[in-house]
Amino acid sequence: MICKHCGLEYPDDMEACPGCGTPNEDVEAQVMSEEERDAFEGVTIETGREGPRDGDWRVYDREDLRRQQEKEAKKAKWRGIWELVKMNARLVLVAAVLLLGVVFLLPTLLGFALVGVGAILVWTFFRNFFIRW
Secondary structure: OEOOOOOOEOOOOOOEOOOOOOEOOOOOOOOOOHHHHHHOOOOEEEEOOOOOOOOOEEEEOHHHHHHHHHHHHHHHHHHHHHHHHHHHHHHHHHHHHHHHHHHHHHHHHHHHHHHHHHHHHHHHHHHHHHHHO
């Protein structure tokens, strides 16, 4: 608790300020709007979605809210990175399939092409050879 008279901070269970002796005043909790809560510099208590329930509250201060925002920003950053990884994994998979196709299918296709060229050369050679006779 912070003394309203001298500004000294002391434990909540004391009945008066140890510095100046001013008695504690009972402070009622106030319900704030979202705008007031965001502008408030002190500690706030958040309740559940539909109003206060037993044990359904959490104390927030600016540091908690800042940490929560940083955590959400970090999650969003990693979510974006994961999307890039997934996209890159798909690209790598496509590239691997193309590379395997080139490595395994191209020699086969080139072999068939060479056999075809060889057959054409043999046919041309024999045709020219037999036409001269």
